[in-house]
Amino acid sequence: MKRALVIAITRLGDLIQIEPMLRALKAAGRAEHITLLVERSFVEIASELPSVDDLQVVDFAKILGTLNGSSGVLPVADYMALSHAIVREKHATLVNVTHTRPSMVLAALAGEDSIGVTLDPEGHQVVNNSWLQYFFATNLARPWCSFNLVDIYVNAITPQTRFADRKPQLLDSAPGQRAVRRDWQGLKVLLHAGASQSDKQWPEHSVGELAKALLDRGASIALIGARRLESNHPFPTHARLQDLTGRTSVRDVIELCRQADVMVSADSGPVHIAAATRLPLVVIEGGSAHAFETAPYDLNALVLQPHLSDVTKRIPSKSVTSAPAEVVPVTAVLAALELRMFGEPIALPTREYTIYETREDRNVPGLMLAPVVGTHRAYESWQRRLRRFWSQAIGGEASLNASVEGEIARLFSDCAQQAQRVSRAASSVATLQARANALSAAERNLQARLLRQPALHHVAQFLQIARSSVQGDVARQADALAALYSACSMAADALDKANSEMINMTYRNTPSLEGVA
Amino acid sequence: MDMRLPQRTIVVPTPLYGGSLPIAYHAASAFEQLGNNVHVLPFDSAYSLYELFGGVGAMAPRLKGRLAELLADFACETAIALHADLVWYTAQSPVTVAALQRLREAGITTALWFVEDVRRFDYWRHIVADFDCVYTIQVGDAAEALRQHGARKVVYLPMAANPALHRPLTIADADRLRYGAPVSFVGAGYPNRVALFERLPIPDLKIWGNDWPTEWNSRLQENGRRVTSEETALIYNASKINLNLHSAVNGELLMRGDFVNPRTFEIAACGAFQLVNDQAPLADLFDDSEVAVVRSLQDLVSALERFSKDEGMRSAMAERARQRVLREHTYVQRMRAALEALFPNHGTVDRSPQKAARSTALYTMRDLKDAAWGDADMQEFLSQFADNERAALDTLVSKLPNGTRSMTRAEMIVLLMKEFRQWGVDKGVIVA
Numbered sequence: 001m002k003r004a005l006v007i008a009i010t011r012l013g014d015l016i017q018i019e020p021m022l023r024a025l026k027a028a029g030r031a032e033h034i035t036l037l038v039e040r041s042f043v044e045i046a047s048e049l050p051s052v053d054d055l056q057v058v059d060f061a062k063i064l065g066t067l068n069g070s071s072g073v074l075p076v077a078d079y080m081a082l083s084h085a086i087v088r089e090k091h092a093t094l095v096n097v098t099h100t101r102p103s104m105v106l107a108a109l110a111g112e113d114s115i116g117v118t119l120d121p122e123g124h125q126v127v128n129n130s131w132l133q134y135f136f137a138t139n140l141a142r143p144w145c146s147f148n149l150v151d152i153y154v155n156a157i158t159p160q161t162r163f164a165d166r167k168p169q170l171l172d173s174a175p176g177q178r179a180v181r182r183d184w185q186g187l188k189v190l191l192h193a194g195a196s197q198s199d200k201q202w203p204e205h206s207v208g209e210l211a212k213a214l215l216d217r218g219a220s221i222a223l224i225g226a227r228r229l230e231s232n233h234p235f236p237t238h239a240r241l242q243d244l245t246g247r248t249s250v251r252d253v254i255e256l257c258r259q260a261d262v263m264v265s266a267d268s269g270p271v272h273i274a275a276a277t278r279l280p281l282v283v284i285e286g287g288s289a290h291a292f293e294t295a296p297y298d299l300n301a302l303v304l305q306p307h308l309s310d311v312t313k314r315i316p317s318k319s320v321t322s323a324p325a326e327v328v329p330v331t332a333v334l335a336a337l338e339l340r341m342f343g344e345p346i347a348l349p350t351r352e353y354t355i356y357e358t359r360e361d362r363n364v365p366g367l368m369l370a371p372v373v374g375t376h377r378a379y380e381s382w383q384r385r386l387r388r389f390w391s392q393a394i395g396g397e398a399s400l401n402a403s404v405e406g407e408i409a410r411l412f413s414d415c416a417q418q419a420q421r422v423s424r425a426a427s428s429v430a431t432l433q434a435r436a437n438a439l440s441a442a443e444r445n446l447q448a449r450l451l452r453q454p455a456l457h458h459v460a461q462f463l464q465i466a467r468s469s470v471q472g473d474v475a476r477q478a479d480a481l482a483a484l485y486s487a488c489s490m491a492a493d494a495l496d497k498a499n500s501e502m503i504n505m506t507y508r509n510t511p512s513l514e515g516v517a
Numbered sequence: 518m519d520m521r522l523p524q525r526t527i528v529v530p531t532p533l534y535g536g537s538l539p540i541a542y543h544a545a546s547a548f549e550q551l552g553n554n555v556h557v558l559p560f561d562s563a564y565s566l567y568e569l570f571g572g573v574g575a576m577a578p579r580l581k582g583r584l585a586e587l588l589a590d591f592a593c594e595t596a597i598a599l600h601a602d603l604v605w606y607t608a609q610s611p612v613t614v615a616a617l618q619r620l621r622e623a624g625i626t627t628a629l630w631f632v633e634d635v636r637r638f639d640y641w642r643h644i645v646a647d648f649d650c651v652y653t654i655q656v657g658d659a660a661e662a663l664r665q666h667g668a669r670k671v672v673y674l675p676m677a678a679n680p681a682l683h684r685p686l687t688i689a690d691a692d693r694l695r696y697g698a699p700v701s702f703v704g705a706g707y708p709n710r711v712a713l714f715e716r717l718p719i720p721d722l723k724i725w726g727n728d729w730p731t732e733w734n735s736r737l738q739e740n741g742r743r744v745t746s747e748e749t750a751l752i753y754n755a756s757k758i759n760l761n762l763h764s765a766v767n768g769e770l771l772m773r774g775d776f777v778n779p780r781t782f783e784i785a786a787c788g789a790f791q792l793v794n795d796q797a798p799l800a801d802l803f804d805d806s807e808v809a810v811v812r813s814l815q816d817l818v819s820a821l822e823r824f825s826k827d828e829g830m831r832s833a834m835a836e837r838a839r840q841r842v843l844r845e846h847t848y849v850q851r852m853r854a855a856l857e858a859l860f861p862n863h864g865t866v867d868r869s870p871q872k873a874a875r876s877t878a879l880y881t882m883r884d885l886k887d888a889a890w891g892d893a894d895m896q897e898f899l900s901q902f903a904d905n906e907r908a909a910l911d912t913l914v915s916k917l918p919n920g921t922r923s924m925t926r927a928e929m930i931v932l933l934m935k936e937f938r939q940w941g942v943d944k945g946v947i948v949a
Contacts, residue, residue, distance in 0.1 A: 064947055067910060067938040074880065074908050077670045077888040079930050080895060081646065084665040101936040109929050121923035123932065 004031035004093040005086060005110055007103050008038055009058060012045045012250075012269030014149070016276060017297065018097050019168045020161070021153035022051035027165070028158050030093045037086065037106070044250040045269070048170045056085055086110045097153060099136055115156060126469045130394035130484075131156040133469065137462035138293070141316030143308055143379075144458045145293040146387040151366035159395045163360045166367075168297055170276045173254055181261055181341055184217035189337075190256055190274070192265035193225035193245060200287040202266045202325045208234025209330045210264065214337075215240055222256055224248050224270060262341055264333060266325055271296050282336045286325025291356055292383060297367055301358045302336045304328045305369075305376075307351075312378050316457050327352045339372070350374025364391040382455045385498030389459075392491030393484075404489055406496025408456075411446040412489035416482050418442045423478035432474065439481075443467075456495065463488075525602040525856070530558040530592035532609035533567050533585075537632050539746050540779065541607040543679040544630065547848035548605070551856070556599060560588050560611060585611040592616065597623050603859065606648075608633045608641075617647035626859060628652065630674060634776065635659045642666045650859055655776040656798045660891025671891055672858045675802060676779040677851045678786035678842050682746055685788040685839070686754045696748065697755030698723035699825060702762070703744060704780065706730070709765035709772065717814060719821065722760075725752060753789040757831065758824060761793040771795075771813065777802055782846050785838035790831040792820050802846065807838035858887070880908040898927035910934055 004025055008015055015038065025031040035054040038046045046055055063078050087110060096107040096116030104125060107118035117127045117136060127133045135152050138145035147155070150168065154161050181187050191214075193207050211221055220240040223229075228246035235241065248256070253270050257263065257277040264282045265271050267289035274281055275296035283303045285291045291303040306323035308314065335346040336355055346355070355373035360366075364387060371380060391397040404413045418439040425432040443463070450460040466484055470477040527548050531541040538561055549555045563584065570580040593616035596604045604620060606612050606629045620627050630652040631641055645651050646667025652674035653659050660671040688697065699721040704710065706729035714722070714736075724736045725744050731737075744752070753759055761780050765772035771794045781799070784791040785808065793799070795812045809824060811817045824831055861884065883904040889895040901916055913931045918924060924932065941947030 060941075060946070064937060064941045067934060067941065067947060074885060074910055074913075074934070076885050076895070076930070076934075079934055080664060080889065080892060081667050081669050083926065083930050083933070085646075085667050087665075100940055102933060102940050105929060105933040105936050109926065109933065119929075122918070122920045123924055124920060 002030070002032045002092045003090065004034045004095065005056075005091040006034060006036050007094075007096040007098055007106055007110070007116075008036055008046075009098045009100070009103055009106075010042075012042055013267070013272045013294070014097075015042055015045050015049065016168045016170070016269070016272040017149045018153050019049050019051060019170075019276075020150055020166045020297075021095075021097070021157055022049065023165065023169075024154050024157040024161050025093065025095070026051060027161075030157070035091075045273075048173075048250060048254070050169055050171055058082065082106075083109050095156075097132075099139055124468070126471075127465050128469065129156050130466070131159075133465045134390060134394060134462055136465055137458045140461055141454075141458035142288070142290055142293065142321040143311050144316060144382075144386065144455055145290065146383050146390060147293070148295055148297060148367040149293055150297045155366075155395060159365070161365060163365055163367075166297065166365070168272065168276045170254060170273065173258070173273075173277045175258055175278045178261060183342065184214070184219050187214075187217075187219040187341065188259065188261045189214055189219050189221050190260040190263040190265075190270075190279070191221050191223050192263065192268055192270050193223055193229070194227065194266070194268065200267050200285075200289045200325060202284045202286070202328065205234050206326065206328075206330050206333075208236075210333055211235050211241060213330065213334055222260065224253060224256065262337065264337065267294050275301065280340055282333060282340055284325050284328050284333065286322045286328065288321045289325075290321045291369055295356070295358050295367065295369060297358075299358055299360065300340070302340050302372070303356050303358065303369065304332055304336060304353050305356055306353045307376050307379075311376075312382065312455055314454055316454055323352070336373075346373045348373060361387075364388075364395065364397060382498050385494040386455065388494040389488075389491045392494070393488045404492075406493060408446075408449060408495045409489050409492035411442070411449055412485050412492050415439065415442045415446055416485035416489055419478045419482035419485055423475050423482060425474075425478075439478075455498070459495075524552050524554060525860075526554045526556070526599055527603045527605055528556045528558065528592060528596040528599065528601045529605045529607075530588070530610045530612070531560050532607060533560050533564045533588075533611070535609055536779075537608045537610075540630070540632050540676070541610065543677070543682075543848045544605060544607065544852055546679065546681070547852040548856075550849050551853055556595065556601070558588075558592055558595060563588060586613055589613040589616045593619050596620060596625050601625050603628065603856075605630070608638075612644060614644055614647050617644065621647070621649075626650075628855065628859060630855070631663075632676065632779075634774075635662050652855060652858075657775045659775060664892065670858075670888055672855070672887075673890065674851055674855055674858075675777055675798060675846075676782055677846050677848045678779070678782035679848050680786050680843060683750050683753070683783040683786035686750060688751065688755045692751055693755045696751045699756070700758045700760060700821065701725065701752050701756035702760040703749050703752055704762075705764070706741075707764040710762055713762065713771070713814070717818065719760075723752075723756075725749075749783065750787055753784045753787040756789065757828075758821065759784045759789055759791040761791045763794055763796055771811070771817075773797060773812070781808070782842055785835070785846075786842045788835050788839040790824065790835040791838075792817065792824070803838060803841060807834055807841050809834065882906045882908050884908055892927075894925055895927040895930070898925065898931070910938060 006022065008018055022034055025034065033053045034051055035056050036046055036052045037056045037058060040057050040059045043055060043057055046052060063075055066075055086106060091111060094107060094111045094114040096103050096114055096118060099117055104117050104119050107114045107116065115129045116132045117125060120126050127136050131152050150166055154166050191207065191211060193204065194201055214221055215236065215238050222242045222244055223235065225245040229235065229243060253273050254277065257274045257279045260279055262280040262282065263274040266284045271281060271283055275298040278298055281296050281301035283296060283301060285303055285305045291305040295301065295303050306325060306327045308323050332348055332353065335348055338344040339346050350373055353374065354371050354376050356369035357372045359368055359370050361368035404410055422435045422439050425435050447460050450456040470480045529541060529545040532538045545555050545557045567581055567584055570584060571577045573580060588611035592604060603626045608631050617627055626649045628650045629648045632654050635641065635655065645663050650670040650672060651663050651668045652672050653663060654675050656673060663671045700719055701723045703725045705726050711730060722736050723738050725738050727741050727743050729737045729741050761784060763774050763778055773795050775797045777796050777799055781793055792809045792811055795810050799810065809820050811820050881904060882899060882902040885908045886896065886899050889899060914935050917928055917932060938947060
C-alpha cells in the first residue's frame with residue numbers, strides 16, 4: 001500500500017484548507033493511505049477530514065513543557081518516540097505543509113524525498129516543489145500572495161485539478177435544507193465573535209453592535225467562539241440571541257453551519273468549516289489575514305478587505321499583511337449581509353476597504369476575488385498580473401504571447417542563458433568559475449531590479465529559495481536554474497505590463513469614492 | 518519495609534489467566550513489602566466468566582472484549598478514586614488506550630511490565646505509547662521495537678523470584694514420589710522442546726505442563742494439566758536435575774534468545790539444581806558456578822551425564838544460585854528498581870490533572886542515557902558527555918555539527934528539540 005505522511009502542525013482553518021490537497025494526492029496515485037501529523041489540540045478537526053486514514057499526534061504540552069530545563073528531565077524519550085513514530089511506516093510520499101523550523105526537522109527525520117520544506121543532511125533548509133517555494137516566499141510578503149492557500153496546496157500536487165475538485169470537504173457536512181430568505185425576519189445568523197489570533201479579530205464592540213442591528217431587524221443569532229464571553233461583553237440579552245461561546249465542538253459548529261442561513265466572522269477556523277458546508281459567508285479580513293490568501297473556498301462569499309496603506313510602495317514584511325480589521329465599520333458588514341442574502345446594492349464610502357466576492361477563475365484553475373464594492377485598483381492590477389505570471393512560470397500554463405522585450409523578461413532571460421553556459425561548462429575549473437561568476441552577476445542584476453518594486457520582493461525571495469533548494473551536481477543545478485529562469489522569462493511579460501500600468505496610473509484622475517493606493 | 522522510599526498508593530490489575538498472572542501477584546507483594554499501599558484487582562476471579570462468554574458462538578470475541586474493556590475501566594476508576602500514584606500493569610492485564618489516557622489526565626503514572634516476547638505477541642503495539650514507562654525482560658532489539666511503536670521510556674527489568682513461595686522445602690515422601698524425578702521439566706510444550714525431547718530421549722524424565730503430545734504418557738505427568746506455583750516449587754525441590762529450556766521462535770532446538778525466564782530464578786530460589794540453555798542476558802544474572810549452562814545438544818547430554826552422578830556439585834551450585842537470587846533477583850529488588858526508574862530521586866508525585874513534568878530535581882546526562890537505553894544512535898551521541906554533567910539542552914546543542922557534515926538521527930532529534938524550544942519562545946509558550 002502506498003503510504004503518505006503529511007506534516008500539518010497548523011491550525012484548524014489551515015487543516016481544512018489542505019483537505020483538497022490530500023484528495024489530490026490520492027487522485028494522482030501518489031497515496032493510498034494518508035497519515036496526518038497534527039498537534040493534539042486539532043485532532044477533532046483532523047478526524048473530520050475524509051481523506052485522512054490515520055493520525056499521528058504531537059502533544060505540545062508534553063514536548064514543550066520541559067525544554068527550558070527549569071523543571072523535569074529533558075523529554076529526550078518523547079522526542080525519540082516521535083521520531084520513531086514518523087518513520088515506523090515506510091512512506092512513499094512525504095509532504096510538509098507547515099513552514100516552521102521544527103516541521104523542517106520532522107520532515108528531514110521522516111525521510112529523504114519530500115514535498116515542501118525540509119533540511120538536507122547538513123541541516124540547510126531546502127524547499128522541494130515550486131508552489132511550496134512560492135508559499136514560503138509569500139510568507140515574508142503576505143499582501144502579495146495572489147493565490148488562495150487551497151490552490152497553492154493543490155497546485156503543489158496537481159495544478160490541473162478542476163475547480164470543482166478543489167473545494168474542501170468534511171465528513172457529513174452536506175448542507176441542510178436552507179430556506180430562501182427574502183428579508184431579515186427569521187434570518188438565522190451564525191455570528192463568530194473571535195479569531196485565533198488577536199490581530200485578525202474584529203473588535204468585540206463591533207460584533208455586539210452588529211448583533212443589536214440584526215436583532216432589531218428580526219434576525220436570530222447563534223453566537224459562537226472559542227472562549228466564553230467575559231462578564232462585560234457588549235451583547236444584549238435577547239430571546240433570539242443564543243450564546244454558545246466556549247461550548248461548541250467542531251462537530252457542533254458543523255451542525256450549526258448546516259442549520260444557519262449565513263455566517264458573519266473574522267478570518268477564523270469556523271469560516272472554513274462554513275465554506276465546506278456551503279453556508280453563505282460574510283468575512284472580515286484584517287491583521288495577519290488577507291483575502292487573496294485566506295478567503296473561504298466557496299463561491300459568492302463576500303470578504304471585506306481593509307486596505308493596507310501604500311501597499312504598492314511599502315516594503316513587505318512578514319508582520320504586516322493587512323490593515324487592522326477594526327477599520328471595517330458595522331454598516332459595511334450589514335450592507336454586505338444585505339447584498340449577499342437579498343441582493344440589495346450597496347452605496348458606501350469605501351476608501352479604507354474593498355468588498356470582494358469569491359468566484360471561480362476561468363483562466364487559471366482556482367479561486368479568485370472580484371471587487372463588488374469599492375476597489376483598490378493598483379493593488380488589484382498587480383494581483384492580476386502576478387497571478388498570470390506565477391501560473392505561467394511555475395503552474396504550467398502556456399504563455400501564448402511570450403515576449404522577452406520587457407526589462408524584467410530580459411533580465412530573467414539573461415540569467416537563463418548564463419545558467420545554460422554553466423551547464424555546458426568544460427571540465428576546466430577556471431572556465432566553470434568564470435561562468436558561475438557571470439551567472440551570479442546576472443542574478444544580482446535581476447534581484448536588484450525586483451527589489452525596486454515592493455510587489456516583486458516575493459519574486460526575489462522565491463528565486464533565492466529555489467536557488468538554494470536545487471539538488472544534484474553543478475550541471476544538474478545549472479540545468480534546473482536555466483529551466484526556471486527561462487520559464488520566468490516567458491511569463492515576465494505580465495510583470496513588465498503591470499509595471500507599465502502602474503506608471504500610467506499615477507497620471508490618472510481618480511473618483512473620490514474609489515480607494516486607490 | 519523500606520524506609521528510603523516514600524509510601525505510594527499502587528493499583529495492580531492482574532491478568533485474567535496465564536503465565537503472567539502469578540508475576541502480577543509477586544509484584545504486588547513486593548510493592549507491599551517496600552511499604553507501599555497496594556490495591557490488587559484480582560481479575561483472575563473473572564476468568565470463569567470470561568470463559569463462559571466463549572460459548573456464544575460468533576459474538577464470543579466481542580463479548581470477551583467488552584468484558585476486558587469493563588475491567589480496564591474499573592481499574593482506571595479505582596485508581597482515580599484512590600488518588601493512586603501508580604497503576605502497575607503486567608502483560609495481559611486488561612487495559613485500553615482510553616483508560617490510560619484518562620489516567621494520564623488524572624495525573625496518575627502508568628507502567629507496563631511486558632514479561633513476554635515482543636516478537637510473539639503484537640497487541641502491545643497499540644498501547645505502549647500511552648504508558649509512562651514500559652519495562653521489558655528482553656535485551657537487544659526489543660527496546661527499539663517498543664520505542665518504534667511510541668513507548669516513551671523503556672527500561673530493562675528482568676524476571677525474578679519470590680522467596681516466600683520459591684524456597685527450599687522439606688519434601689514429604691508422598692510428594693517426593695509424586696513430584697520428584699532424576700530429571701524434571703516444567704513448562705508448555707513449545708515446538709523446540711517437543712523436538713528436542715523427541716531427538717534426545719532422556720531416561721527418567723518427568724514432564725509437567727500443557728500442550729505436549731498426548732502419546733507421551735510415560736513422561737507427561739498427570740495428563741498434561743497445568744501445575745500451580747506451589748506445585749512447581751515442590752517439583753523443583755524434589756528433583757535432582759531441573760531442565761530449564763527456554764522456548765525458541767526460530768525453529769532451533771536451543772536458541773540463544775534475548776531474555777531469561779522466571780523459571781531460572783524460581784529454581785535457583787528453591788535451592789534446586791538446574792541445567793539451563795544459554796540466553797544473551799544470562800551471564801549478567803548468574804555465572805557458571807551457580808547454574809549449569811548448556812549451549813548445544815552435546816553440552817546437554819554431557820551435562821546430564823556429569824551432574825547426575827555428582828550430588829555434591831549439584832548442591833553447591835544450587836546453594837550459590839540461591840544466595841545470588843536472595844542478593845539480587847527477588848521481586849522486591851526488581852520493584853524497588855522499577856519505582857526508582859519511574860520516580861527518580863524519590864520525587865514527589867504531582868497529582869494535578871495537568872501534570873506534564875515530574876519533580877524539579879536536577880537531571881544529569883546519566884538520566885538521559887537511561888532514557889535512551891536500547892537506542893544505539895542516541896547512546897553514541899550521549900557518550901560525548903560525562904554521566905554527572907547536567908542534562909541541559911544547550912549542552913546537547915553545542916555538539917551539533919553546524920552544517921559541516923551530515924547529521925545523525927540522534928543529532929536531528931536534538932536539533933528538533935532546539936527548534937521546538939525556539940518556536941515555543943517565539944510563540945510565548947516557553948519562557949526563555
